[in-house]
Amino acid sequence: MRKLLILFLLSSSMAYGQRNFSIDETVFGPGKFAPKTIYVSKWIKNVDAFSSLDSTYQNLLVRDAKNNWQAKQLISKSDLQNALAKAISTDKIELRRFPSDYQWIDVNNIAFQIEGEKNKYQIKYDLSKKQVTVLNTVPSELANxxxxxxxxxxxxxxxxxxxxxxxxxxxxxxxxxxxxxxxxxxxxxxxxxxxxxxxxxxxxxxxxxxxxxxxxSMVTKYPLPQWDSRVATVKDIRYPMAGMKxxxxxxxxxxxxxxxxxxxxxxxxxxxxxxxxxxxxxxxxxxxxxxxxxxxxxxxxxxxxxxxxxxxxxxxxxxxxxxxxxxxLAFVPNKANQFLYQTDKDGFNQLFLYDTQGKLIRKLGYQDVVVTDFQGFNTKGTKAYYIGANNNGLERHLFEVDLQSGKTTALTHTAGTHNASISTSGNYVLDQYSNLSVPNKVQVINRKGNQSSTILEAGNPFTGKIALPKIELKSFTSADGKTPLNARILYPNNFDPTKKYPVMVYLYGGSHAQLVTDKWLGAAGYFDLYMAQQGYIVFTLDNRGSDARGRDFTRVTHRNLGEAEMADQLVGINYLKSLAYVDSENMGIFGWSFGGFMSSSFMTKHNDIFKAAVAGGPVIDWKYYEIMYGERYMDTPEENPEGYEKTSMLNKADQLKGHLLIIHGAQDPVVVQQHSMEFVQKCIEAGKQVDYFLYPTHEHNVMGKDRIHMYDKIAKYFDQYLKK
CATH class of the missing domain: 2.140.10.30 (Dipeptidylpeptidase IV, N-terminal domain)
Incomplete structure (x- = not known):
């Protein structure tokens, strides 16, 4: 029933008169069409109440249990501005909005930092007196x-x-x-x-x-050419490559x-x-x-x-x-000789309680839940709270664990991605969540009766404005036949299963990243939505090696980056090719950084699948990558020559087929431009054509309005080669 409801809600957004995204909205859309929410919410210490900012960021609001969580104004920006003027007369301070970094000291006082023309100030504001006290003053020019x-x-x-x-x-x-x-x-x-x-x-x-x-000082200097003067100059960075000093x-x-x-x-x-x-x-x-x-x-x-x-x-x-x-380490309140340590040594990143002599007191892990955000303790130091990933990494929930017994309780239950926190008393949970069919919901859960009070329930921000593509979450089994994999498919507007559509596979595939979760839009990016609106089936799969699935899910990639990852991606690709409405002769692939490595790997190692590819900031050979990340997964080139040889694109340029566009930032200090330049040279030597585009002023990511230019270029590249 829920699945049918999801499909109805998503397909109903295709109503007559709605438009597609503009190319500008691939970058600015997330701000423009964000579901309604409450902003910068924080529990107030020692009372069952929480504060937040209004949508204009001009007023601090408060909601409490006694008043059934109805909002009332606590402080206005103008109140704060007047108090600052009285307390600080030697500097000009002009607040554009209420400080979003505010913190509760106690029920009557908040602290935050503001900056004037001369100094930065750490401020305490007394709510009852409407009075500012300056706690600390440092000159504005001071850094870090x-x-x-x-x-x-x-x-x-x-x-x-x-x-x-x-x-x-x-x-x-x-x-x-x-x-x-x-x-x-x-x-x-x-x-x-x-x-x-x-x-x-x-x-x-x-x-x-x-x-x-x-x-x-002993690390090799790496030159980054600078183009902002008549005669180009060189900026040197210290870049320790794998196997080097x-x-x-x-x-x-x-x-x-x-x-x-x-x-x-x-x-x-x-x-x-x-x-x-x-x-x-x-x-x-x-x-x-x-x-x-x-x-x-x-x-x-x-x-x-x-x-x-x-x-x-x-x-x-x-x-x-x-x-x-x-x-x-997180030391337990009221027990200075105990702390929590996080590790995935037993399979999943979880909490372990130790004493300061190194004795393990208790394992606090729960099932296969991966701790993603430790939130701290209750005031007595008897319980700890964290956000954990479960349901094969698709969802995020708030959990409470008793330090004495190890008993763990899930405090949120609705399927989806929850950003939740507990009140000081432990009686209430402030819960904000979304899932594929819920744009955003904010509620307070009373733990005593498990009753909830809705603070805000956002409507679909695209209704009547944007023709949103249909989105589905799917599950596959990894190439070794053992592990569930999460995937997402976006269908073209007005999808007709009797027609054939080109495909764009968008992927990352590397560690510490997860592209598919049960949240609004299935965590799809706006460029994905744009391409679906342009008539593409857009597919993304989180392969082994990606985040929030535990130790064994990641460690399979050791010394052979890209191999298990591509094998898993092929599971999804073969599924796509089996669909009657997929034009398997017109498939493209796009990824950035590790995703760029994956895209270029497919175009050489599995070169009969994709007609076109875009590789942004791609790792081409891991021996050119930095020590800390590269050696973790690949060891050194001396220790693992076979692995470096297998994963390098430099010895596979002669196998390149199809159309490959490489995009790189000329100032990239992460994946230095040498990667792509070396590959281009190898393509020249092999007589292979490759397209290349450089963003002269950008580092590893192309940001700001130039990102619109980048997405436009990628979209047109796929249109040129994949649309009949």
């Missing part, structure tokens, strides 16, 4: 600022060095490195793999600053009271990865995941924060493929 909890000290980067400014404006110079290639305090360490998103951490006592020191990273601690710096004794070899860096709540210890360059052996080490001395290895994790730490 990181304030301690009491807001009396702020660390920031001055070039490649760290400085600290205190509440009185006094400056402390932390590092003074002048050697090109030595970088302090930056989050750009280990190429941002292993979940690294910051380079400095304050201790809980606000006195100690822990930071990365990266020495990449890598950066050397250490962790230091600066004591703001003594002015002394100590280095954590993380030991040898120097080419290792320092990950999941976490302060102990006592400020006496630091925990670091020390991962070897081969990425198959992790040690969780404990260090003395006063001396830097190694204390102990709490536990180790080893694998015949790879170990991939992604999340810092």
């Amino acid at each position: 600022t990181m304030s301690n909890a009491s807001q009396n000290k702020t660390a920031y980067l001055n070039g490649n060095n760290i400085e600290i400014i205190d509440a009185t404006g006094n400056k402390i110079v932390v590092t003074k490195d002048t050697v090109d290639g030595i970088v302090n305090g930056s989050e750009v360490v280990h190429r941002n793999e292993f979940g690294i998103d910051q380079g400095m951490w304050w201790s809980a006592n606000d006195k100690l600053l822990l930071y990365y020191r990266k020495d990449e 890598s950066e050397e990273v250490t962790l230091n601690i600066f004591n703001t009271e003594t002015g002394e710096t100590i280095r954590l004794q993380t030991g040898e070899p120097k080419e290792q990865y320092l990950t999941i860096v976490t302060w102990d709540p006592s400020s006496e210890f630091v925990y670091v995941g020390v991962l070897n360059r081969g990425q198959d052996h992790l040690k969780l080490n404990k260090y003395n924060a006063n001396t830097g001395a190694f204390i102990s290895t709490l536990f180790e994790e080893q694998s015949t493929t790879w170990v991939e730490p992604q999340h810092t």
Whole structure:
């Protein structure tokens, strides 16, 4: 019944008078046609109430259980503007909208950051008094600022060095490195793999600053030509290619009271990865995941924060493929000697409760649910909450786990993708979700009676405006016959099964990405929708190696990237070819980055399937890719010569058939342009024609209005070769 309803809803959007997307809307459509929602919602501490911003971002609203979750205005932007003018008279501050980074301190106070012409300010706003207190002030020009909890000290980067400014404006110079290639305090360490998103951490006592020191002076410089002057110049980046010399990273601690710096004794070899860096709540210890360059052996080490001395290895994790730490430790409130650690070592990324001596207290995993977003603890520290992927990765739900018993409870149930959170009391769930037939629904669930109050139920934003293609989610079995695979099909408008249609396969296929989920539009992009409206069947499948399906689903690709992935894609492709309404003589394939690697691989290794392909920013040979990502999956070229040979496109240019368009950003620091240039040269030598287009000012992705140009080019390329 639900399936019939979905098909009815989607087909009914094809009503007379509706139009197709314009090419501009492939880029700007997601904002223009977003389903209605509530914005920046947050539970208020210690009360059963939550706040949100109105659709204009001008007012902060509040809803509470006592008033049946009806919205009322709490603060207006003008209230806040007036309070700021009274508190800060020496700087010009003009709010365009209410700050979306607001955080609740308690039921009466919120905190946020604003920026004036001269300074950045950390603000506390008292709701009862309508009064602003300035907690912290730093000059606007400071970059990568990181304030301690009491807001009396702020660390920031001055070039490649760290400085600290205190509440009185006094400056402390932390590092003074002048050697090109030595970088302090930056989050750009280990190429941002292993979940690294910051380079400095304050201790809980606000006195100690822990930071990365990266020495990449020995890493080969890679030239990126710059075209913005009459005579082109060169911008050099440090780019460690697989098998070559890598950066050397250490962790230091600066004591703001003594002015002394100590280095954590993380030991040898120097080419290792320092990950999941976490302060102990006592400020006496630091925990670091020390991962070897081969990425198959992790040690969780404990260090003395006063001396830097190694204390102990709490536990180790080893694998015949790879170990991939992604999340810092989460210490349990009220139990400073216990923390949660995330790992997929038992099959799925789940939570494990340890003590600070390294003893495993309890596994907290639930079925085959993959933890995708850990949300924290209740105030007593007895329960933890997380968003988890289930139903073969198609759905996202909120789960509660009891730390003492390990009992896990699903707090959301409707099929779909949920973004949900729990109130401080634990009695209510604020739940926002969508699925293939529901554009967006926001509700509050009362856990005591499992009753829900609807806050907002969005209608179909395309009704009466856009002729939305029919979308179906499908399931296949992987090439090894063991594993379910998720796929999505978009049908042309006014689809007629007695006709034949060209096909565009859109894919990615690599790790840490998932293209098909049970959410609004089936997670399809607007270019997919556009191409379906132009008369294409658009097909996408998440093969083994992609995200949110567990350890074994990903590890099958080890040392042979692209092989199992293509085998799975062929399952879906063969299904398409079996359909009477598919024009199997006019099929195209499009992907970017890893998807570009997959597209070009198909045009050489399985060269009798696709008549046309577009490969954006493609990896052509993994020996040109960077160490941190490349060696995880492929090992080094010296360790795995057969794998590198098998997966390279450079020795297969003579097998190229069909029409291949390669698109590359000339400033790409991720998949450097050398990949595509080398392949073009091999095509020339083999007498093979290949189309090539360069975006001179763009990096790995083509963004902004130029992205419209890119999509227009891709659409016209497929039209040229696939439409009769």
